[in-house]
Amino acid sequence: MAFDDTKIENFKVVGTRVKRPDGMDKVTGKAKFGADVVAPGMLHAAVVRSPHAHARIIKIDASKAEALKGVKGVVTRADFAEGLTGGNLDVLENVMAGEKALYDGHAVAAVAATSALIARDAIKLVKVEYEVLPHVTDVDKAMKKDAPVIRAGTADKSVPLGMHENVVRYHESGHGDLEAGFAAADMVIEETFKTEATHQGYIEPHACLASMGDGNGDLWCCTQGHWNVQKLCAAMLGLEQSQLRVTASEIGGGFGGKTAVFIEPVALALSRKTNRPVKLVMSRSEVFRATGPTSSTSMDVKIGMNKEGIITAAEGTFRLQGGAFPGAPMEFTAMCAFAPYNIENVKQIGYDVLANRPKQAAYRAPGSPMAAFAVESVVNELCDKLGLDRLEVRLKNASKQGTKASFGPTWDRIGLVETLEAAQIHPHYAAPLKAGQGRGVSCGFWFNHGGETSVTLALSEDGTAQLSVGTPDIGGSRASMAQMAAEELGIPYENIRTTIADTATLGYNEVSHGSRVTYASGLATIEAARAAVKKLKGRAAAKWGIDEDAVVWEDGCAKPAGSNAGEFDPLPIEKLTAKMGSTGGPIVGHFEATPEGAGVSFATHIVDAEVDKETGHTKVVRYTVIQDAGKAINPAYVEGQFQGGAAQGIGWALNEEYIYGKDGRLQNSGFLDYRIPVASDLPMIDTVIVEVPNPGHPYGVRGVGETSICPPLAAIADAVSNAAGVQLKELPMSPQRILSALTEQARV
Amino acid sequence: MIHVNTKVNGDEVEFLCDPRETLLDALRDRLNLTGAKEGCGTGDCGACSVTLDGRLVCSCLVLGAEAEGKEIGTVEGIANGEELHPLQEKFIEHAALQCGICTPGILVATKSLLEKYPSPTETQVRYWLAGNLCRCTGYDKIVRAVMETAADLRKAS
Secondary structure (H helix, E strand, O other), X not given: OOOOOOOOOOOOOOOOOOOOOOHHHHHHOOOOEOOOOOOOOOEEEEEEEOOOOXXXXXXXXXXXXXXXXXXXXXXXXXXXXXXXXXXXXXXXXXXXXXXXXXXXXXXXXXXXXXXHHHHHXXXXXXXXXXXXXXXXXXXXXXXXXXXXXXXXXXXXXXXXXXXXXXXXXXEEEEEOOHHHHHHOOOXXXXXXXXXOOOOOOOOOOOEEXXXXXOOOEEEEEOOOOHHHHHHHHXXXXXXXXXXXXXXXXXXXXXXXXXXXXXXXXXXXXXXXXXXXXXXXXXXXXXXXXXXOOOOEEEEEEXXXXXXXXXXXXXXXXXXXXXXXXXXXXXXXXXXXXXXXXXXXXXXXXXXXXXXOOOOOOOOOOOOHHHHHHHHHHHHHHHHHHXXXXXXXXXXXXXXXXXXXXXXXXXXXXXXHHHHHHHHHHOHHHHOOOOOOEEEEEEEEEEOOOOOOEEEEEEEOOOOOEEEEEOOOOOOOHHHHHXXXXXXXXXXXXXXXXXXXXXXXXXXXXXXXXXXXXXXXXHHHHHHHHHHHHXXXXXXXXXXXXXXXXXXXXXXXXXXXXXXXXXXXXXXEHHHHHHOHHHOOOOOEEEEEEOOOOOOOEEEEEEEEEEEOOOOOOXXXXXXXXXXEOOOOOOHHHHHHHHHHHHHHHHHHHHOOOOOEOOOOOEOOOOOOOOOOOOHHHOOOEEEEEEOOOOOOOOOOOOOOOOXXXXXXXXXXXXHHXXXXXXXXXXXXXXXXXXXXXXXXXXXX | OEEEEEEEOOEEEEEEEOOOOEHHHHHXXXXXXXXXXXXXXXXXXXXXXXXXXXXXXEHHHOEHXXXXXXXXXXXXXXXXXXXXXXXXXXXXXXXXXOXXXXXXXXXXHHHHHHHHOOOOOHHHHHHHHXXXXXXXXXXXXXXXXXXXHHHHHHHHO
């Protein structure tokens, strides 16, 4: 899609820090999140979950639960659609176990009762007979010959012969001559890295309210994409898609984890069975055990560099377990790994491996942070050993417009060089360090995404506008949408009300993921507003009796294009809309498309950390995020995305991990033991917004939500290495891992 | 069922609850005050923060029955009618919320902080809020909003 009329100067509303329209509701407790609604006659549900990592389900006896006073219905797999195949079958298997429970926490039955307490009592009365099977939760062990087979026959044709059945997909890409490339290097470093699974850690557990009637249904839920919920739930329940209306509640964080369905089909099945509305809310423990954490990884990275700091060859192998179902984002890991660099000889390989863990879901730039951890750590090590500056080396190798990317495409206008140059002149990079502190740097990359998008903008008689978008507002997007509409219409920002429409009132919209909302819904908003403006100009032209092309739209008014067009007073929007009923009918602009020009985004982070050699505890003392946003529609919320991604990356680097016991059960399914960063763990997070316009958006917008989580892992590992003299190759860099690395170092 | 008489945001209210129900359940399900959120149910996230006779507590760790004869303050009681509390104003102005699920708990907690310590240092704010998890913001804009509100309130008084 080309935007010849791209305008990137003289914005009036875009680029300002307006107050978000939903702010008032969110600071007063009025905003309605997933668990905040009720329905007349509503029941409450609870889910029976497997305590085993891998077990055959022999028998489910719910008679005692059904006999409990207040229990109105029990569902098992038998209450869902039969005959599903492919991805839909995988989703159903994950939502409700069939023949086997595949991980600790896997749903096997669910109960609806007149109160949440009774439902929770009742699930304890559901007797499930299991035949416990051998399990595996580690990615490397799951690939070994003697590993238990988790789901036979799952592997697709991409997998090379001779691999274990748990390896279900394979990816390979690259170009050049690796052997020659490594031969041309002055130094080659090859390392192995491991990262544990982490969770998105959104504070709002999954929640929904389902109501099923005569072949149709209504569903309220916290989700990043309600059309996707509609599509999947209709399949799970055997409904026609249009008969199920899904409304997205306010969403208390998602970060990718709310792009899937877990409890929604279960609540619908219970509602269908009991003929009552059913509310189902997950506990925090259920969120950890049975939603979609990230993959854990095992990675080999080999990079060759010459004395001048040019990367001559690079090779990476990335093994990701994504739980008991295919879908670990290993191709993203492979493709992101070397994306920041212009490398003549490069190859990346990915393996998607099954293990007895919950099905992974996206988490902010899925697959990319792990790759950056491995690759950027090796780059930093090469810089040290060759005595070169980290930023200069990166600038020498940086991808830019025209570079052939490691995975194939040729880059359009991108902003990596600009982030590196901004890092070089940032006072942080030259600031003195205190004793015991170390500094680290890393780059990061994410693709960003467009996706199916529908937007409608309807003008009211008084000249204000109702904007309907279909991408749930995860972090302030109503504001940026209204800013873009206000810019085009030339009316005050406050005169636009942005609504997240339900599935019955707007065309299809892909999930709020891939950093796509401000890009794709924003582009559609601009185009919808332009369509409305075209109609407004037409009405003015008709009134003046001149050609539509002779009318321009400025500052919310129709004006004659020049003296040749005629002498007319400007017609403000409210005068045109007041008469719209008698001048041709309602004025509505809409836009539906699958925009494909999402500009990729790069970032450079600088971090200072302090390591306590007595305890192994690491404290981040200074942090700077520098990222290309293309164009920041609302800089305050762009900064917020940069800071939030960095904070999540700090948690991933230092604390967060899924800990499975020998029994295959998750050991830390709560916020006390799965510790996300708290306020006292972090410093202020400085941000620099670089703006290299994306040619694929009318204002130059690039997605900003995800890239910020990619650099922290390697940057902090670098800072720890410089502070304590130990380079950690396994995440998280918890106090005990750092202590044992220090002990090991003292021994040799 | 237990009959409980209590005061919420200055209003006298009564409700019936199961002995096992938490104060959070009672507020949300019995009194329709859904501003306090359940993020964990174990006192680790602070999304359910309220005040109980002026003391900051996690309402998921208090039983509904314990509210008898007490005074409870929730996020719904922070604004004075249409007039927002300076903290609420500042949170909106500074983009100190993204998804907004932790915001009610953080506002209750920081209001309580400023009542006790009108001139907190950054470290004090960070440690006071260490029991309130926010996954979106990295806390930067929250801490700034609290510090600025404190400064404004000092100037005004």
